[in-house]
Amino acid sequence: MMGCSFRANSRLALALAVSVLVLSIAGCGTSVERMDTAEVKDLSGAWNDTDSRLVSEEMIQDVLSRDWLPEFTRTHKKKPAVIVGEVLNLSNEHVNVNTFTADMERALINSGKIQFVASKGERGEIREERKDQDINAAEATRKPMGQEIGADYMLKGTINTIIDTSGSSQVRYYQVDLTLISLADNVKTWIGQKKIKKFVKRGNLRY
Template sequence: MVASLLLLQGCATKVAYQGATDVETTSIDFGSTDLQQIAVKMVDSVLSFPPIVQVTNERRPVMFVDKIKNKTTEHIDTESITDTISTRILRSGKFRFVDMDKIAEVSQQMDFQNKSGMVNQNTAAQIGRQIGAEYMMYGNLSSIVKKTKKVKDVYYKFTLKMMHLESGIIEWSDEKEIRKTREKSMFGM
């Protein structure tokens, strides 16, 4: 009886909380550590780029972040990457953002406030008063996977660019590369 209890206890799963920025158990797949590394690298790069420093010392330009294209074969939540990058840049106090994902909801609310007759026009948000973005940030995440019988090698490359919308000029661009390798043990595990 005691032996069977010890056996069951030895098979129990252990669950523990970890810090969100702690390095996760390494796997070959894209994970939270990769996301954090990308976000930190990109934000540090854009905020320290001399022409961007000059512009943001004078004023707080308006930017929008487009969806990151996932060109990998994995299901990767690229919205989490853009959310983390946007939040870090916004918290720096250097840029302001417009949220293009909420345009339909904003338009619906503006119509309600200005056309329904239910909102006091002295307090209604006025149509045509929103500020347009000056910059657009966009990019992609790609990967190259190579496999042999014993080794799987995955190379990720995250590229991010910032374009001045009026001129079409790319003002900044950077890349973060991550390589992961998994070797099978001699027992195939």
């Protein structure tokens, strides 16, 4: 009888162990929740998509509201052509500068007040396509070389951070500086600055 009881207890213990293992594996599974792309969700306190979008939109609204724009339009009888130059990440963390510049381009184009010129990398690819058209495209549809619109202004900038940490608390300070420069004479037409400050508090803070 004791042998049967021992085997029964062993089987019960094994069944319980298997159940615990199955539950543990299930608990470790990946959970995915879809979010609205406009929803604000700060997890680490680091620079994120919301910062990129809000900073670019606010700074572009500022540059478009200044006197240089109506003065240029009145003098030249056209919309100014703008190109986004280099935006340097001088911070101590990874910032997706490409996403930030894309947000700026979108805000500029959607304003309807600016002509936007293709970037240096984009122009190279387009020029290669024109060369190919010179050989292979029908004359009626061929796009000739030398017809590009030259940019009137270049928008350049930097992203900087200051991180102040004490124990499990941290203040993350971001400063974005943008400058609009006239390509005709190198005059700085507009200088914009946006600051973001975040207080982060959590256990076992490590960076």
